Amino acid sequence: MVARQLCDGGADLIQLRAKSLPVADLRRIATTVLPVTRAAGVELVINDHFSLAWELGVSFAHLGQEDFFQAERTHVKELSDSPPDAVAHSAPLVGISTHAPTQARRAVEAGAAYLGVGPVYATGTKPSATPVGLGYVGWAAQNVAIPWFAIGGVTLDNLDAVLAAGARRVCVVSAILRAPDVAQACRQFKDRLGSAPH
Numbered sequence: 001m002v003a004r005q006l007c008d009g010g011a012d013l014i015q016l017r018a019k020s021l022p023v024a025d026l027r028r029i030a031t032t033v034l035p036v037t038r039a040a041g042v043e044l045v046i047n048d049h050f051s052l053a054w055e056l057g058v059s060f061a062h063l064g065q066e067d068f069f070q071a072e073r074t075h076v077k078e079l080s081d082s083p084p085d086a087v088a089h090s091a092p093l094v095g096i097s098t099h100a101p102t103q104a105r106r107a108v109e110a111g112a113a114y115l116g117v118g119p120v121y122a123t124g125t126k127p128s129a130t131p132v133g134l135g136y137v138g139w140a141a142q143n144v145a146i147p148w149f150a151i152g153g154v155t156l157d158n159l160d161a162v163l164a165a166g167a168r169r170v171c172v173v174s175a176i177l178r179a180p181d182v183a184q185a186c187r188q189f190k191d192r193l194g195s196a197p198h
Contacts, residue, residue: 001032001033001036002177002182003033003036003037004036004040005182005183005186006042006176006182006183006186007036007037007039007040007042008040008183008186009176009182009183009184009185009186009187009190010186010187010190011042011186011190012042012043013042013043013044013045013060014033014037014042014043014044014045015044015045015046015047015062015171016029016030016033016044016045016046016047017047017048017062017125017173018047019047019048023049023052026046026049026052027052027055027056030044030046030052030056030058031056034056034058043058043059043060044056044058044059044060045058045059045060045061045062045095046058046060046061046062046092047061047062047063048062048063048064048067049061050063050079050092050094053092054089054091054092055089056089057089058092059092059093060092060093060094060095060113060114061079061092061093061094061095062094062095062096062097062116063094063095063096063097064096064097065096065097065098065099065103068094068096068107068110069103069106069110073110074110075110075111076094076110076111076112076113077111079091079094093113093114094111094112094113095112095113095114095115095116096110096112096115096116097115097116097118097151098115098116098117099118099119099129099130099132099136100132100136101136101139101143104117104139104140104143104144104148108144108145108146112146113146113147114146114147114148114149115140115144115146115147115148115149116148116149116151116171117132117136117137117140117144117148117149117150117151117167118131118132118136118137118150118151118152118153119131119132119151119152119153120132120133120134120136120137120150120151120152120153120154120158120162121152121153121154121155121158122152122153123152123153123173123174124174125152125173125174126152129152131152131153132152134161134162134165135165137150137162137165137166137167138165138166140166140167141165141166141167142166147169148167148169149167149169149170149171150162150165150167150169150170150171151170151171153174154170154171154172154175155172155174155175156175156185156188156189156192159189159192159193160192163192163193163196168193168196169193170189170193172189175189176189
């Protein structure tokens with residue numbers, strides 16, 4: 001299982017992102033993955049589906065601009081106005097993807113727990129997204145006080161440039177999942193991040 005390999009590689013967070021799957025299928029995958037991440041002390045992040053994240057009792061839900069602001073929400077507390085049936089967990093913290101300083105400021109004001117900053121480089125996970133480059137990473141390093149992650153096209157080859165721009169957290173998909181050894185690739189990113197100046 002990929003989730004176990006990521007945990008073995010030292011991932012701190014694992015995001016479950018499956019844009020094309022129905023919620024029922026996403027729920028089934030999440031209930032399979034959760035025992036693995038919980039046993040390893042790794043947090044699971046549910047992408048796009050706040051209510052599912054809440055239902056499953058995970059700590060984080062991640063939403064894009066289209067899932068939050070374009071859905072006419074202005075603050076994360078609005079997501080908790082209609083709790084799922086039989087709520088037995090506290091509401092998950094919400095992360096929001098941002099692509100420009102204006103979006104970052106708005107997401108912070110909306111109560112986001114963390115931000116995604118990018119896509120820094122072109123990425124196959126969002127082929128239609130225009131890369132924002134390292135300038136936005138540098139801006140975030142100087143202006144964003146809450147935790148944030150550089151996202152989009154980050155590889156071991158460009159990681160030093162991302163870190164030099166001020167990132168201290170990254171979200172990586174392809175460079176890890178397409179590696180011959182997922183755990184080793186994850187460990188390499190973790191080691192490089194750990195050796196970056198703080």
